[in-house]
Amino acid sequence: MRNFFSKHKKFIFSFCLIALVSSLGVFIFNINTVAAFSLNPAEIGMSILNAIMYVIFRFFGLLLSIAGYLLDWAFGLQNFIDVPVVQEGWTITRDLANMFFVLILMVIAMASILKIETYGMKSLLPKLIIVALLINFSLVFCGVIIDSSQVLTSFFLSPLTSTGASLSENVANGLNITKALENKEVTAGLAAADIFIALIGGIIVVLFAAFIIGAAAFFLIIRVVAIWMLLVLVPIALLAIILPATKHLWEKWTKNFIKWVFFAPCYAFFFYLAILTITGKDGQGGFLSKVNSNFTLGENAGWTNTFFSSQELILQYIFLIVLLAGGLVVAQSMSITFAGGTMDLAKKMGKGSVKWLGNRAQMATAPTVEKLGEKLQKTWVGKTPVARQAIRPFRAFAERELKAGAESEKRYSTWTTDNLKSQYNAVNPRSKAFISKILAERGDLEKNEKLGFTENDIKKAAEISTRYEQAGAICKARPDLSPLTGQSIADTIQKTKPADVEKIQADALTSENGEEVIRQIRKQLTDEDGKWRGSHLSKLAETNPKVLVEIKEKIINKGKGSFRKDVEDYLDNDVGKAIFGDKKEKKEPNTIIPPTQEEIRKYG
Amino acid sequence: MDNQSLIKKTEGISDPLVKKRYIKYFQLPQDLRETMFSVETADKIGEVAKKNGLDNDQTWWASHTTGMILLGEIKITDFVKIIQKRCRLEETASRQLARDINEAIFLPVKESLKKVHQMSEWPRENKETITSETHEPRLEGNIVDLKGE
Numbered sequence: 130m131r132n133f134f135s136k137h138k139k140f141i142f143s144f145c146l147i148a149l150v151s152s153l154g155v156f157i158f159n160i161n162t163v164a165a166f167s168l169n170p171a172e173i174g175m176s177i178l179n180a181i182m183y184v185i186f187r188f189f190g191l192l193l194s195i196a197g198y199l200l201d202w203a204f205g206l207q208n209f210i211d212v213p214v215v216q217e218g219w220t221i222t223r224d225l226a227n228m229f230f231v232l233i234l235m236v237i238a239m240a241s242i243l244k245i246e247t248y249g250m251k252s253l254l255p256k257l258i259i260v261a262l263l264i265n266f267s268l269v270f271c272g273v274i275i276d277s278s279q280v281l282t283s284f285f286l287s288p289l290t291s292t293g294a295s296l297s298e299n300v301a302n303g304l305n306i307t308k309a310l311e312n313k314e315v316t317a318g319l320a321a322a323d324i325f326i327a328l329i330g331g332i333i334v335v336l337f338a339a340f341i342i343g344a345a346a347f348f349l350i351i352r353v354v355a356i357w358m359l360l361v362l363v364p365i366a367l368l369a370i371i372l373p374a375t376k377h378l379w380e381k382w383t384k385n386f387i388k389w390v391f392f393a394p395c396y397a398f399f400f401y402l403a404i405l406t407i408t409g410k411d412g413q414g415g416f417l418s419k420v421n422s423n424f425t426l427g428e429n430a431g432w433t434n435t436f437f438s439s440q441e442l443i444l445q446y447i448f449l450i451v452l453l454a455g456g457l458v459v460a461q462s463m464s465i466t467f468a469g470g471t472m473d474l475a476k477k478m479g480k481g482s483v484k485w486l487g488n489r490a491q492m493a494t495a496p497t498v499e500k501l502g503e504k505l506q507k508t509w510v511g512k513t514p515v516a517r518q519a520i521r522p523f524r525a526f527a528e529r530e531l532k533a534g535a536e537s538e539k540r541y542s543t544w545t546t547d548n549l550k551s552q553y554n555a556v557n558p559r560s561k562a563f564i565s566k567i568l569a570e571r572g573d574l575e576k577n578e579k580l581g582f583t584e585n586d587i588k589k590a591a592e593i594s595t596r597y598e599q600a601g602a603i604c605k606a607r608p609d610l611s612p613l614t615g616q617s618i619a620d621t622i623q624k625t626k627p628a629d630v631e632k633i634q635a636d637a638l639t640s641e642n643g644e645e646v647i648r649q650i651r652k653q654l655t656d657e658d659g660k661w662r663g664s665h666l667s668k669l670a671e672t673n674p675k676v677l678v679e680i681k682e683k684i685i686n687k688g689k690g691s692f693r694k695d696v697e698d699y700l701d702n703d704v705g706k707a708i709f710g711d712k713k714e715k716k717e718p719n720t721i722i723p724p725t726q727e728e729i730r731k732y733g
Numbered sequence: 734m735d736n737q738s739l740i741k742k743t744e745g746i747s748d749p750l751v752k753k754r755y756i757k758y759f760q761l762p763q764d765l766r767e768t769m770f771s772v773e774t775a776d777k778i779g780e781v782a783k784k785n786g787l788d789n790d791q792t793w794w795a796s797h798t799t800g801m802i803l804l805g806e807i808k809i810t811d812f813v814k815i816i817q818k819r820c821r822l823e824e825t826a827s828r829q830l831a832r833d834i835n836e837a838i839f840l841p842v843k844e845s846l847k848k849v850h851q852m853s854e855w856p857r858e859n860k861e862t863i864t865s866e867t868h869e870p871r872l873e874g875n876i877v878d879l880k881g882e
Binding site for chain 2 (some may be wrong): 662663664666668670698701702704705706707708710
């Protein structure tokens with residue numbers, strides 16, 4: 130007996146399998162009229178095949194169902210931050226990053242001493258400060274970005290789930306999968322073959338759908354894990370910003386983070402579009418009712434009772450699968466492009482903002498650092514052979530500042546006055562100092578509201594230029610602003626040489642300190658030890674008529690006879706008085722010069 | 734500094750007469766511009782005034798008239814007559830004063846003055862030629878009469 134089974138085990142096994150599968154055909158498909166146990170070998174064969182196909186169909190159906198659940202779960206995920214793996218992992222990497230700061234500070238100190246610019250104070254210190262702050266808040270910032278992507282995802286998916294159906298149910302409805310097994314009218318003989326064909330069609334549809342939904346679910350699950358890992362690594366990635374050699378790691382992190390975070394909303398958008406295309410908005414019918422093809426869809430002749438009977442259904446399957454697959458590809462590509470674009474933008478913005486912050490930090494600290502260096506130089510530190518090396522970074526810093534200033538001056542010196550004024554508010558403080566110096570030396574430190582160069586800008590320029598030791602030129606042009614640079618108006622006026630009067634701006638005599646300027650000029654012209662001579666007035670008349678007219682009006686005409694002798698002599702003998710049409714000219718009764726039209730208009 | 738910039742500098746001058754004369758000044762040849770306001774010119778006028786015994790008022794008018802000639806506002810041919818009138822001097826004294834000013838101020842810049850007053854020849858050099866000129870301002874004889882005739 131035992132030998133019999135061993136000998137014929139293949140046959141017995143095959144028979145049992147056939148019997149089992151055939152019975153499945155009866156019980157599962159409920160095809161009573163089919164002669165399941167018919168002795169017709171063709172029909173028996175078909176039944177067996179049907180049973181096998183059905184198992185395969187169910188298997189893929191199961192896969193589709195699992196993919197659907199996963200998709201629902203992955204799309205429905207809301208919390209990325211408050212999971213133990215992220216919380217614990219992030220805390221560890223944050224503490225590690227904080228420890229590295231000490232190390233980096235030492236690297237910067239060494240670099241400054243050794244004058245290695247790449248790792249110098251100038252480029253690293255602002256970054257270090259920003260990164261130190263960012264690291265401790267990194268999880269919160271990332272959380273905000275993730276939340277924004279989740280809000281976007283919900284925005285696209287909420288119309289689909291508003292009816293209470295899950296996302297996978299929406300897909301299943303769109304696929305109309307039950308149709309695969311529908312056999313409207315079973316005809317003996319042909320029924321088994323029809324079922325077989327229907328199953329093949331169903332398998333194809335379910336296979337594709339399972340693959341597409343599975344791929345989407347897979348990507349969404351990968352996304353979750355990827356985001357967790359990226360969140361854990363964010364402190365290290367931020368730390369990588371500081372040193373130029375590791376900066377690419379931060380860029381890599383950002384690119385991946387943006388890509389994975391925004392994959393979900395991108396795919397949700399296409400998922401929504403795919404379902405909307407098939408089912409239509411608010412149940413108004415799918416796209417097929419709108420496209421108006423010349424060909425009217427109907428039943429497939431010869432297959433009226435099978436899966437392929439409805440041409441409309443076939444089109445729906447094709448479109449849904451293609452749309453879901455296309456959506457997946459496009460979402461992938463979009464999120465990567467978005468990540469790339471965001472990276473480029475962030476790079477530009479980051480470069481700009483870090484540069485801006487760096488400049489500001491440097492501008493703000495420059496005077497202090499320079500003064501500190503000077504003070505240290507004078508103390509025992511500067512005199513002790515080894516200790517004085519500590520001053521080198523300060524000196525190097527001051528030298529770099531001056532060098533950068535000289536470069537700014539060189540660059541702006543070729544610009545026109547109007548260009549300088551219009552660009553004034555768009556440049557950093559160092560450049561402002563040198564632009565105002567150039568304008569002052571050109572004798573054109575005059576406000577121009579149209580170009581956005583205001584009186585307030587000129588006042589600020591006086592303050593800024595003091596930091597860069599460029600206040601001298603500003604004071605010569607605007608002696609009234611001398612107090613802002615730490616000098617007195619009296620000193621500035623006294624030190625003004627004939628060659629400098631050309632640069633004095635008329636506003637200096639009319640501003641709020643204008644009266645003091647006038648008083649000091651009068652003093653210099655009247656006092657015995659006054660420094661202003663006829664040559665000052667001569668140069669003013671020659672090059673700066675606007676200011677001379679003011680001085681004539683406010684000082685000379687009012688103080689005739691009170692000036693120092695040399696000044697009085699100049700005023701009496703100066704032939705240039707012809708230009709000013711003095712009062713005596715008006716009184717001259719017997720002039721033989723015919724008056725000009727303007728003179729007639731002016732004097733009557 | 735170019736002329737355009739200098740003319741721009743007169744934009745803030747409110748008195749139209751001063752503005753007009755300044756614009757004219759900026760269009761003068763360089764040497765005349767330098768002469769106009771220079772301390773040296775003022776000193777020379779001072780010396781001439783002292784030499785000719787002018788009081789303050791007379792000095793003022795002498796310098797004013799000199800400036801007007803440099804500017805081209807007064808015809809150089811009228812110099813003696815105007816000096817005589819404004820400084821209220823005798824003819825001989827006014828000729829002497831004009832001669833001194835001419836020597837101290839005008840002669841060093843005579844080429845430029847010839848251009849400003851549209852003269853082809855300086856009066857002293859060729860009286861006949863100058864008088865035959867038809868340019869404006871037209872010369873009616875030697876402006877200063879340096880020979881005292």
